[in-house]
Amino acid sequence: MKEVTIRDALREALREEMQRDESVFLLGEDIGRYWGGAFGVTKGLAEEFGDERVRDAPISENAIIGVAVGAAITGMRPVAEIMFGDLTALAVDQICNQAAKIRYMFGGQVSVPCVIRTPFGAGVNIASHHSQSLEAWFMHTPGLYVTVPSTPYDAKGLLKTAIRGSDPVFFVEHKLLYPIKGTIPDEDYTVPFGVADVKREGKDVTIVASLYMVHKALAAAEQLNKEGVSVEVIDPRTLVPLDKTTIVKSVRKTGRLVVVSEDCKTAGVSAEIAAIVAEEALDYLDAPIKRVAEPDTPIPFSPSMEQFVIPSENSIVQAVRALFQGRNQP
């Protein structure tokens, strides 16, 4: 075991998969020698694997993904980086109409084994074009997998699964998570898609959260524990496929659900998870489902406003407390 940051864990996954499989290559803007990626994930890889396999691209997001698609359907395993999640909007045709649909509309003739890495998330004061969380867009696109790791262990294991797979993976990273540390094994491992991780066991309420929100949920759980509320925190790790079984099982046990997500509330990740539980476990609920998500606004710049829209540890605590008030008392 060793302690690494998520940034290191992602880089290890890329390095090991490139060593393992010559068809794996990277492309993106400033991922090469000078920057090593805007967040430093690919630092050192161009020196190790050369400029051909760690390919700096011009600022052409749609073509970066289109090139990844063209390479993927002709025998390669590209890993494309889009520098900021908001900029995936520039490549939505290639992601959603091409990568996601090619296997299907060509009747299963071909696989599109490519990974699209990009960071989502607010909290670093870079305003509306560099901060949004858009997981729900891509959950809403059949043909894509959507991964949302919150720890170094999950990040490395999921990225390896993504690279080795046969379908396009929208691999979400979170800007604030890159420096977060955790332990990973020394040996090779993968994390399967569609298997949630119970990050903390509890019996009174289930919180489902992903990415940076897992850490806020765990902090909230710690605080609530002191108040005598036992919180179970579930991290789906992949939104597509979504491990409904683990979520529903937990809600059946606790009878209460809070879904925390950094994307905006309307038609968001939290809406989907709440709907699944309403469909499959309504009878087990002792209180209404609560959602803690961003209001339906773009991400504002000024820190006071930005912090206001991001779900906070306190807003999670408040949401849980509300489930135990009045007629919802255990």
Added chain:
Amino acid sequence: MPDNSKLLDMYRQMLTIRFFEETVFELYGQNLVPGTIHLYAGEEAAAVGVCANLRKDDYVTSTHRGHGHCIAKGARLDKTMAEILGRKTGYCKGKGGSMHIADFSVGMLGATAVVGAGIPIATGAGLSIKLRGTDQIAICFFGDGASNQGTFHEGINLAAIWHLPVVFVCENNLYAMGTRQTRVMLIDNIADRAAGYGIPGVVVDGNDVLAVYEAARVAVERARQGGGPTLMECKTYRLRGHSRFDPAAYRPKDEVNEWLRKDAIARFQAKLLEMGIITEAEVQRTVEKARNDVEEATKFALESPFPEPAEALEDVYAAKESTSK
């Protein structure tokens, strides 16, 4: 100049595409083709002239007007027709239809119905070739309309800076749906845009299959030898409207008649006869062969079953179990 047997084969292919498209049009009129159709008739010289330079393992990306590209790259007529008719035996098991035919076994990487979307994909195929170190090449077919998309700029620029083995073939049929080229660009030749990417741009009479063949030969050779991409513009014209029963009233009669006089198949046939490469009897035999091939393919397609409705749930992901847990 290709050898005689190749010339004959090109002639047969052009006829096959023409008969195929006429048949699709008839079947459409009989309500046997679901949805819409974009016929390639009139543009045969472009696909055939370019693809005559290719190997089976070379790649082609195609467009919504793609039946001709499929046939010229060596896709089967029966599975192509079955796909157009929405049958289970089609190339895509009925999931793609006229606008999304692919045959990966002959390097036909598929038709995209998003105008211009195939350009970066062809560039990606070119990058894949370069990284794998083979001597394949990729052809990217697209229309005049696509050359106004951002993908044209992004995709060709990438292929240029990375010296990728891709030939970009613009089939300029003068109209993007009903919008004439002169209304949406200030240049006459789309190939002039190549200068902006530092690559050769070539204009060719797209209704002269030998001219297309020769221009493509140079571009393909250059690409195969590591010289990088070429932008090749084939000036051509579609015989019918944009889609379905579009009467194409936006095209002046004189213009249509002028292009009908330049029909690629009639010209090629006259040339082959004049050069003594083919006799009248061989013309007849070739016409019959092409007609028969299309008829057989059509019979196969019409006799094929439609997919089971629930097959709609298959092929979203490689692994079935991962789609819904």
